[in-house]
Amino acid sequence: MVWTAILTLPYAIGSPPDYKIGPLPGLFFTLAGLIHALIFYGNAYLLYPKLFNRRYWGLYLISVLFLLVGSFQLKHALLIQWFPEVNPDFTTNKFIYPPSIGIFVASLIYRKIIDRIHREKIRKEQRAIQLDSELKLLRSQINPHFLFNVLTNLIALARKKSNKLEPSILRLSDLMHYMLYESQQDKVLLTQEVDYLNSYIALQQLRFGDDVRMDIALPQVNETKNLRIDPMLLVPFVENAFKHGTGWINEPTIRIHLTVQDEMLRFNVSNKYDRSLDTNKDKHSGIGLTNVQTRLDLLYKSQYQLKIIEKDNLFTVNLVLKLT
Incomplete structure (x- = not known):
């Protein structure tokens, strides 16, 4: 032109x-x-x-x-x-004479601009590959960590010879299907992630029954529209609440509230917590929360706010996340 x-x-x-x-x-x-x-x-x-x-x-x-x-x-x-x-x-x-020199200088500037654009494109592609590798690594860490905790729950039911063991295994089957197939996608529908949370909470309810007071409020399908989220992003907070908010805790209580409004997700998880009585804390504790915060940094950057508060024997997680 x-x-x-x-x-x-x-x-x-x-x-x-x-x-x-x-x-x-x-x-x-x-x-x-x-x-x-x-x-x-x-x-x-x-x-x-x-x-x-x-x-x-x-x-x-x-x-x-x-x-x-x-x-x-x-x-x-x-x-x-x-x-x-x-x-x-x-x-x-x-x-x-002057036009030839001017065109030569213009070609130098053009070449340098093209090279800079090319280097930037390569850098972005390499960064995208690196981010993809990091995310895959983080997801691979979540699955065995999560599975280990669920199997621990099933062992507890087996020792009690509970009739809840069979429905718990069926629930675990649903969870494994999601982990193996749906979680490999870059993004999943928020409804799928909510269904996953429901299955996980139901599994815990089978295990604890009335021993743990649960205050659960998750959105209905019509509230989530066609919003998408990174898979397995919310469950580590819930998993952490059940792992450290039960056991020797007096009158254990777990609160899980998730709301969605104007593409803004608000997720609140809280549980009673006593550090001196936490028999589940070991050198691997906190893997899930650290993992999910790293994923949030990689995927959502300035589009999220995460506050983790430990006060008055109450451990609270507040996540605000902009969805698309």
Whole structure:
């Protein structure tokens, strides 16, 4: 588009029959434009990429000099042979020498801009690959961590010879299906994540029955619309509440509230907590919460707020997340 404008410029601003610009006919400017295009693309796509380095620096300078001097000679020869009526003088020389140098400088700037864009594209692609690898690693860490805790729950039911063991295994089957298939997607429907939370909470209710007071409020399908979320993002908070909010805790209480309004998710999880009585705390404790915070940083950056508060024997997690 730019070169079309340059080549046809004399015919846009000149007057017939020669469409002159100053003393020179329009045809000369068109032919000179073709020479300038050769300088521009020859340097930008041939000389600069192949020779502009420490090894071939001298050869690059010689090639550029040859390219420019050759353009001077060619334009001068065109002027003498094709347009003998034009007398070469200082005015005509202004249209022979400076444009070649200016086009060469423009090609250098263009090449540097193209290289910068290319480097930035590669950097972004590498960063995307790195982020994808990090996310896959984080998800792979969540699954065995989560599964370990659920199996611990099932062992407790088996020891009690509880009739809740079979429905618990069925619930676990639903959870495993989600973990193995749905969680491999980049994003899942929020309804799927909520269903997963419901299954996990139901599994815990089968285990604890009335021993743990649960205050659960999760949104209905019509409230979540077609909003999407990173899979397995919310359950570590719930898992943490059941792991550290039960056991020897006096009158254990777990509160799980999730609301969605105007694409803004608000998730609140709280549980009674006594550090001195927490028999579930070990060197692996906190993996889930650390993991999910890292994922939030990678995926949502400034689109989330996470507050974790431990006060008055109450452990509370508040997550505000902008969904799309």
